[in-house]
Every structure is written in C-alpha cells, then in structure tokens.
Amino acid sequence: DGGITQSPKYLFRKEGQNVTLSCEQNLNHDAMYWYRQDPGQGLRLIYYSQIVNDFQKGDIAEGYSVSREKKESFPLTVTSAQKNPTAFYLCASSYGGYDEQYFGPGTRLTVT
C-alpha cells in the first residue's frame, strides 16, 4: 500500500519547545518537500530535498530545520526560533522537481 504518511495529525506544544514532525514515503521518490499553510492561504515552501543527504531552503526556512538521512524519511523540526509556528504543515514527495507531487494528510501544529 504505497503512499506518504505524516504523524501525528494534531500536535500541541508550549512556546519555547522544539517539535519534530514526521514524514515517511514508500513511493521510492527522490524528492521530498515541506510546506506551511495558514488559514485560507496557499502553500509556502519551507525546505525541500532532491536527494538523500542533501536539502535546500525554501521561501520561509527561518526557524525550521530538516534532515534527509534516508530516502523514505524527511522529518521537519520546528524550533523555538520560529516566531509564529501555529499552522498546518504538509509534506509531499515526487520523482523529480517538476513532477506531480503526492501529499501526506498534514499535521496541524498548535503552539500556545
């Protein structure tokens, strides 16, 4: 059963804590992406990775960090440096940069 999974679906944290969002895919895709979506808004790219052990900053990378140690996994850490972390976070994967992207179900992070 191929797909892309994100966990957890809902996440609550206190301000000042780092939190890591999980993203796993078994589609054998090389590229993986993290997006942030605020209410009624489009997607903003946080980080992306075209290959294992390599990743690039997107448009809003400040306050976030990622790793890509395995092809299947691309976890995102929201650090305490992120000023407004409450949002809906979407992970996606694709064969290549311009190809169709497959999205996970998302993680809704609330920081109070």
Place this chain on the structure above:
Amino acid sequence: SQQGEEDPQALSIQEGENATMNCSYKTSINNLQWYRQNSGRGLVHLILIRSNEREKHSGRLRVTLDTSKKSSSLLITASRAADTASYFCATDANRDDKIIFGKGTRLHILP
C-alpha cells in the same frame, strides 16, 4: 516567490452547474499542474498540462493552456457537492527544480 495566481479567490455555484477557475503566471513554463484540496486534508494532483499542449481532459475536468496569454483554466462540468474544495495551480516557471503553488480558488457547490 508566488508565480501562479488563481482567479477568482472564491466561487459559489449551484450543484449541476459548471465551474471555471483561472490561473495566470508571469514567465514561461514547461508544465502547469492543477491540484485539489479538501478542507483540512493534503492536496491531490488532478492534471498536468505541458507547454506544447492546449487542452487536456480527465473525467469531468477540462484544462486549457494558453501560453501566449500565460494563463490556464480548469473547468469542472456538472458540479457535485463533493467538488467543494480549494483548487491550486502550480508551475515550474522558476527553473530551480521545484514547482510553485498559487494561493488557490475556494469552490463551494451549493445544494
């Protein structure tokens, strides 16, 4: 770095009517994609249209591309309640190995 821009921002139509939404972009592209997002869910890919194609169909979906006007349209025929969602276009115009999403059109199908 917004590239595609959808129009209108929101659209409400009666069930059974056709829904048309548009996407305009600024620079030349290799392909343009349309995605759907149901509330609180991930995006789902609908159609990819290449720059040398003018029209593509998938079920009740029809996508057109006019590269001279740098615009695309997504037509949903005979709309259903289940079509209520946000629709996003995405382009590869930045040539930096990734696609850029627009802000989306929120479509509401009225019963």
